[in-house]
Amino acid sequence: MTEDDGPTEPSGALEPDWEPVIGLEVHVQLATASKAFSPSATTFGEPPNTLTDPVVLGLPGALPTFNRAALELALKLGVATESKIRARSRFARKHYFYPDLPKGYQISQYDEPLCEDGRLAILVGNQVKSIKLQRIHLEEDAGKNLHVGAVSHVDLNRAGVPLVEVVSAPELGSAEEAAEFMRALHRLVRWLDISEADMEKGQMRCDANVSVRRRGEDRLGTRAELKNINSFRFVHNAVEHEIARQIRILESGGRIVQETRLWDAEAGASQAMRSKETAEDYRYFPDPDLPPLVVDGAIMANILRGLPELPSARFARYLRQHGLSPDDARTMISDRALAEYFEAAVKAHPGERSGRMIANWMLSELLGALHADGKTIADSPIPPERLSELIRMVEDGTISGKIGKDIFEECYKTGEAPRAIVERKGVQQISDEAALWEVVDRVVGANPKQAEAYKAGKDGLFGFFVGAVMRETQGRANPVITSDLLHKRLGR
Amino acid sequence: MSEWLSAGETARRIAAGELTALRAVDAYLRRIANLDRELGAFLALDSEGARHAAQQVDAARAAGAALGPLAGVPVALKDVLVTRGLATTAASKILDGWIPPYDATCVERLRGAGAIVLGKLNCDEFAMGSSTERSAFKKTKNPWDRTRVPGGSSGGSSAAVAAALCAASLGTDTGGSIRQPAAFCGVVGMKPTYGRVSRYGVVAFASSLDQVGPLARTVGDAALVLEVIAGLDPRDATSLDAPVPRYRDALTGEVKALRIGLPHEYFDGAQIDGEVRAALDRTIAALRERGAEMVDIALPHTEHALPAYYVVAPAEASSNLARYDGVRYGKRAEAADLLDLYRRSRGAGFGPEVKRRIMLGTYALRSGYYDAYYKKAQQVRALIKRDFDKAFHHVDAILTPTTPTAAFRFGAKSTPLEMYAGDIFTLACNLAGLPGISVPCGLTGDGLPIGAQLLGRPLDEATLLRAGQVIEAAVGLGDRRPGAIA
Numbered sequence: 001m002t003e004d005d006g007p008t009e010p011s012g013a014l015e016p017d018w019e020p021v022i023g024l025e026v027h028v029q030l031a032t033a034s035k036a037f038s039p040s041a042t043t044f045g046e047p048p049n050t051l052t053d054p055v056v057l058g059l060p061g062a063l064p065t066f067n068r069a070a071l072e073l074a075l076k077l078g079v080a081t082e083s084k085i086r087a088r089s090r091f092a093r094k095h096y097f098y099p100d101l102p103k104g105y106q107i108s109q110y111d112e113p114l115c116e117d118g119r120l121a122i123l124v125g126n127q128v129k130s131i132k133l134q135r136i137h138l139e140e141d142a143g144k145n146l147h148v149g150a151v152s153h154v155d156l157n158r159a160g161v162p163l164v165e166v167v168s169a170p171e172l173g174s175a176e177e178a179a180e181f182m183r184a185l186h187r188l189v190r191w192l193d194i195s196e197a198d199m200e201k202g203q204m205r206c207d208a209n210v211s212v213r214r215r216g217e218d219r220l221g222t223r224a225e226l227k228n229i230n231s232f233r234f235v236h237n238a239v240e241h242e243i244a245r246q247i248r249i250l251e252s253g254g255r256i257v258q259e260t261r262l263w264d265a266e267a268g269a270s271q272a273m274r275s276k277e278t279a280e281d282y283r284y285f286p287d288p289d290l291p292p293l294v295v296d297g298a299i300m301a302n303i304l305r306g307l308p309e310l311p312s313a314r315f316a317r318y319l320r321q322h323g324l325s326p327d328d329a330r331t332m333i334s335d336r337a338l339a340e341y342f343e344a345a346v347k348a349h350p351g352e353r354s355g356r357m358i359a360n361w362m363l364s365e366l367l368g369a370l371h372a373d374g375k376t377i378a379d380s381p382i383p384p385e386r387l388s389e390l391i392r393m394v395e396d397g398t399i400s401g402k403i404g405k406d407i408f409e410e411c412y413k414t415g416e417a418p419r420a421i422v423e424r425k426g427v428q429q430i431s432d433e434a435a436l437w438e439v440v441d442r443v444v445g446a447n448p449k450q451a452e453a454y455k456a457g458k459d460g461l462f463g464f465f466v467g468a469v470m471r472e473t474q475g476r477a478n479p480v481i482t483s484d485l486l487h488k489r490l491g492r
Numbered sequence: 493m494s495e496w497l498s499a500g501e502t503a504r505r506i507a508a509g510e511l512t513a514l515r516a517v518d519a520y521l522r523r524i525a526n527l528d529r530e531l532g533a534f535l536a537l538d539s540e541g542a543r544h545a546a547q548q549v550d551a552a553r554a555a556g557a558a559l560g561p562l563a564g565v566p567v568a569l570k571d572v573l574v575t576r577g578l579a580t581t582a583a584s585k586i587l588d589g590w591i592p593p594y595d596a597t598c599v600e601r602l603r604g605a606g607a608i609v610l611g612k613l614n615c616d617e618f619a620m621g622s623s624t625e626r627s628a629f630k631k632t633k634n635p636w637d638r639t640r641v642p643g644g645s646s647g648g649s650s651a652a653v654a655a656a657l658c659a660a661s662l663g664t665d666t667g668g669s670i671r672q673p674a675a676f677c678g679v680v681g682m683k684p685t686y687g688r689v690s691r692y693g694v695v696a697f698a699s700s701l702d703q704v705g706p707l708a709r710t711v712g713d714a715a716l717v718l719e720v721i722a723g724l725d726p727r728d729a730t731s732l733d734a735p736v737p738r739y740r741d742a743l744t745g746e747v748k749a750l751r752i753g754l755p756h757e758y759f760d761g762a763q764i765d766g767e768v769r770a771a772l773d774r775t776i777a778a779l780r781e782r783g784a785e786m787v788d789i790a791l792p793h794t795e796h797a798l799p800a801y802y803v804v805a806p807a808e809a810s811s812n813l814a815r816y817d818g819v820r821y822g823k824r825a826e827a828a829d830l831l832d833l834y835r836r837s838r839g840a841g842f843g844p845e846v847k848r849r850i851m852l853g854t855y856a857l858r859s860g861y862y863d864a865y866y867k868k869a870q871q872v873r874a875l876i877k878r879d880f881d882k883a884f885h886h887v888d889a890i891l892t893p894t895t896p897t898a899a900f901r902f903g904a905k906s907t908p909l910e911m912y913a914g915d916i917f918t919l920a921c922n923l924a925g926l927p928g929i930s931v932p933c934g935l936t937g938d939g940l941p942i943g944a945q946l947l948g949r950p951l952d953e954a955t956l957l958r959a960g961q962v963i964e965a966a967v968g969l970g971d972r973r974p975g976a977i978a
Contacts, residue, residue, distance in 0.1 A: 054593070054594050057820060058815040058820065059574075059592065059593075059594070059820075059821070060574060060580065060582065060587065060590070060592070060695040060696075060815070060821075061572075061573075061574040061592075061596055061691075061692065061693040061694050061695050061696065062692070062693075063691060063692050063727060063728050063729065064729070065726065065727060065728070065729045066729065093811055095811060095814055095857075097814070097817060097834055099817075099819045099830070102815060102819075102820060103814065103815045104811075104813075104814020104815045104817060105811055105814055154819065154820075281858050281859045282859070283810075283811070283854065283857035283858055283859070284857075284859075284862070285807065285811070285857050285862060285866055288698075288699035288700035288730075288808055289699050289729060289730065290729050290730075291729055291730060
């Protein structure tokens, strides 16, 4: 997915009298190889209608059989969000007519969903805020309609792909928080390998329920549902736009109509699709083709065993244990591979301050270099242990910070061990006072005019002497000791 | 050859080299050509495919290859069973012209056992009906009296077997659709335990009730065919993971000490025709004479079976039939826009009984009414099942008439409710998911067959076949054959 957007700036444009209340319904594609109820593959970008079978096509007589791989992924998310897991949940049929829905119903879950009462940790500034999840349920995706002029085509490659729908409680208080919720969920599902959650491929999509009420009011206002939101920025923009629209209507004495609105990202506006009066009756009932979905202790034990430290916990720990800034910690947990790199580097170079040093090197030098090459952390030519080795040499004075950057570049290019490069090049820092005194003495002796001028108060010349010592030593002189000795030699 | 040979005997002769599969197939094809114009059992014939398959069986035998238990036996299939490359319509205009790309599991298993599919058999549209009069394509006549219906919905399957247009057939039974036509046509029809036979490739009517089963001229043939089609199918999540016994081995001819329940709700007060009642009494006497113990039992929730069925079945049907929208297969009407496409395709494609049930089911499932209808009906189902569970503590099988009357005349059931009421003895079996069999137990004075129904414990088809064979031997039709279709 595109790294379009970091944390969104608060707009501050909202009316202080009004409080927005937002709930999100997010669909996340589960990263299974085959479809939810049939053997066809879930590959993206194949020629239309090539990933089909009698079940996907809804042919007469075809029957669904549930792909247990989807269950495991959904359970991981359920456990990671501290949801209550139903030991016995059910698939239900949700009926509506549309050409991209081959059976005339979608297999989903209704009154007996897999997960309920969970929570998702989102990051607001440097705080971790817990948002209640009403439910997480399993369902199948529909296909796609493509309209070419007056002709409509249907592509069923996506039909039957397994999804979870994650439904938040109406607890998000701003467009920023809504976008943060999406980010947190995106991070979590990628972290746990539940989904690639590539929004450009439609693997994560969001509907937002938005209402506003006067501050201090207990009752929720009438809500509008925004459909078709498929990026973090769009969530922010769509929700913000909707909040403003509702406030404008209410302030001018109008009334909000409960309706579904379609977000048009290009126009930056939403359009009414259908009102509650014309809402469809989905005629849910338990799917008689599928027995109840039973989750036993063995499956749960397996899921719990495989669950790593979650990104929100790691965020808090990076602040506490390593003293990272919230921004750096957030970047570090934005990608599991990045965080694991950090963990490995810290492990190779433990120490109170090493976490921050490693973070600085990773986020500026390493990510900068990788980014310039269009690579990710997984492709890093410098393994974490080597980066630690380099940082340790800078920290213990073996090389200067400046030389360290040169060694980094060399190491990045050749993959050679930093210590080997330093030794081969002979660029170890000179910290031996006697050796440096000799150089300082020589440099000052060779420039008597400048020495006089400095003594007479021309402070700017100190840098001239430092530079001269560095030239003499090919940059290897320890700058602290050099400065110390120069002061002594020049007498001020 | 004689087309009246049993399926088992046909297979034996082919395996022994006394008969070729091609001769058997040609004999049936000739008989179909001669008689089916009048009978109307077949919707589609696959003469070429059948002859080709027969030649393959003969070649395999000549090469000394092992032959399946139905090798060379000509069979035919109710047209709700999906057949690769052979039109499957469910007797509905909405599927007219659809050629499936796959075989139903039961069809695959029949072919795997060497059976030869002659063609597809008429039925009520989407198996909704009890007379086959609801077929969108043709009328099927009862071979015993051409003014009467063959029963339904598997009327083509029962008529074709009764008239020896095939050695055996498959039907489906959602509320009696195998057993009732078997009774009307004087053949054996078995509805197995729910989940015993895969529903994969069965055009769905009511998913929680539908079950595939054999229709045959003898109990032995029904056992043979069931053995072939039964068993776990990973493609049907509701199919049962239980071993399939050799049902033919269960046919011992013995019913000594077998306890057979007679539910008074099925015999008292119900409007059973006098001749049917008399035939059942003779059946009871014959069983008792052979050592069976007849036990009076109660199934107190029986009266609720019909209303519960007519909520559950239409509700599921309304959902299952949503896929017929004119978009991907079958009939698509010319239309101005999408909604118009749905309206016109479904409006022209479905017949009145199907529309009635879609409307009933849509009503029952609408938001806010689920608890009052579908859920309530499911609770009634649980009670009916409990009645049976209790009864099976005391008895090994339950005996009832299959139908209150023998076959009725075309057009005799003028209202849907009259038609539905004829199914009172067969519905509960589906609601409870139990196995049931109908075995001929005599003829009326007018020469119409009467069926005795046996119901059994889940997965205990063997006991029903065993007792059924005793009934067949004692009070069955013997050599009497339908005279209306020569």
